[in-house]
Amino acid sequence: MKVIVVGAGYAGTYAANRLAKKVKAAEITVINPRPDFVERIRLHQRVAGTAAAAKPLTSMLRDGITSRVATVDKIGDGVLTLGDGTSADFDYAFLAVGSTVTPLPETVPVGTWEGAEQGRAALAALPAGSTVTVIGGGPTGIETASEVAAARPDVRVRLVGPSVADCFSHEALRRVRAGLARLAVDIVDDGVTSVTGGGVHLRSGTALASDLTLWAIISGVPDLAARSGLEVNSEGRAIVDEYLRSVTDDRIFAVGDCAAVPGARMACQSAEPQAAHAADNLARLVEGHKPRPFTPRYLALGVSLGRKDAVAQFTHLDDTLRRAYIAGRTAAVVKEGACRGATFGARAAIGA
Ligand SMILES: Cc1cc2nc3c(=O)[nH]c(=O)nc-3n(C[C@H](O)[C@H](O)[C@H](O)COP(=O)(O)OP(=O)(O)OC[C@H]3O[C@@H](n4cnc5c(N)ncnc54)[C@H](O)[C@@H]3O)c2cc1C
Numbered sequence: 001m002k003v004i005v006v007g008a009g010y011a012g013t014y015a016a017n018r019l020a021k022k023v024k025a026a027e028i029t030v031i032n033p034r035p036d037f038v039e040r041i042r043l044h045q046r047v048a049g050t051a052a053a054a055k056p057l058t059s060m061l062r063d064g065i066t067s068r069v070a071t072v073d074k075i076g077d078g079v080l081t082l083g084d085g086t087s088a089d090f091d092y093a094f095l096a097v098g099s100t101v102t103p104l105p106e107t108v109p110v111g112t113w114e115g116a117e118q119g120r121a122a123l124a125a126l127p128a129g130s131t132v133t134v135i136g137g138g139p140t141g142i143e144t145a146s147e148v149a150a151a152r153p154d155v156r157v158r159l160v161g162p163s164v165a166d167c168f169s170h171e172a173l174r175r176v177r178a179g180l181a182r183l184a185v186d187i188v189d190d191g192v193t194s195v196t197g198g199g200v201h202l203r204s205g206t207a208l209a210s211d212l213t214l215w216a217i218i219s220g221v222p223d224l225a226a227r228s229g230l231e232v233n234s235e236g237r238a239i240v241d242e243y244l245r246s247v248t249d250d251r252i253f254a255v256g257d258c259a260a261v262p263g264a265r266m267a268c269q270s271a272e273p274q275a276a277h278a279a280d281n282l283a284r285l286v287e288g289h290k291p292r293p294f295t296p297r298y299l300a301l302g303v304s305l306g307r308k309d310a311v312a313q314f315t316h317l318d319d320t321l322r323r324a325y326i327a328g329r330t331a332a333v334v335k336e337g338a339c340r341g342a343t344f345g346a347r348a349a350i351g352a
Pocket of ligand 1: 041070256258
């Protein structure tokens with residue numbers, strides 16, 4: 001049985017390793033544009049120079065799994081076409097191409113490897129007294145602004161978004177904003193309309209001077225599913241059945257950020273359980289059993305605030321917020337453990 005995994009992020013790597021463990025006869029090939037496994041949840045650290053955020057993909061895959069550096073252009077009908085024009089056939093595939101960014105011109109995106117590299121070089125070259133603007137008031141923006149502020153106390157950092165930290169409940173939001181203030185991050189609660197000539201233009205009409213402007217919003221998914229004729233939702237995410245198979249082609253499992261799984265947010269906390277479940281479902285099919293429906297389950301919503309502070313708010317299983325949260329050094333240790341666990345989990349492929 002030939003299985004191809006498209007994309008070697010958290011979901012793809014987890015799915016490949018899990019399947020290799022469960023179905024010894026499977027011939028598994030992982031296709032990824034880079035020879036590295038990018039720890040995407042550490043890309044803000046890459047920008048700030050506090051983590052490498054990548055390791056050789058081969059070190060992340062179990063023995064027997066083949067990896068191929070390429071980009072998939074089209075997938076369907078048991079065949080996929082690669083960027084170099086060659087094709088490969090499969091019995092089953094996992095679509096795990098993650099999500100992407102649509103940065104405003106003159107901004108540097110944090111959410112891709114190439115953007116993070118560009119951001120790292122630009123930040124390293126900034127003299128003391130410069131101003132860094134981070135656009136995006138969600139978890140990625142908060143983590144980026146605080147990581148840069150902690151690593152470069154000699155530059156001024158501001159975080160701009162229409163409602164910074166409003167993904168948290170009132171008390172946790174106040175603690176996140178207090179943590180940002182402690183790191184001397186200026187919070188600007190406003191939307192950005194454009195960035196031109198080093199000026200960040202706000203909806204309110206104000207223009208702010210900025211020496212480096214980082215785009216910290218994850219906003220879309222690669223168009224591979226749509227381009228291949230798989231049914232997608234309005235965001236371009238592949239629509240799946242309750243077993244995580246594309247509703248257009250049941251040989252294709254879609255997992256992680258690129259899959260439209262009802263009730264799931266874009267997070268490692270979503271990607272890895274989906275990957276485990278989809279791999280287990282394929283193993284069940286191979287053994288002649290019925291696949292099992294997937295239900296997303298959550299534990300917490302967390303942000304790091306540099307390396308020494310964090311806020312982690314507990315959630316109900318359905319991802320609605322509980323009141324309780326932890327903050328400070330304990331939360332920072334928990335958050336770091338979660339980041340390490342995400343990479344370890346993808347390699348070890350334990351649990352379901
Ligand atoms: C700075 C930052 C901090 C974050 N922090 C957290 C956090 O603390 N907790 C959390 O849960 N989530 C966090 N996230 C979100 C998290 O990174 C994503 O939800 C997660 O990476 C999704 O995993 P994935 O495997 O679906 O996609 P990805 O990890 O993005 O992997 C997708 C892979 O597919 C490859 N690919 C793309 N197109 C193709 C193609 N055509 N052919 C072949 N391969 C392709 C990509 O190159 C990539 O290797 C953060 C994100 C960012 C940017």
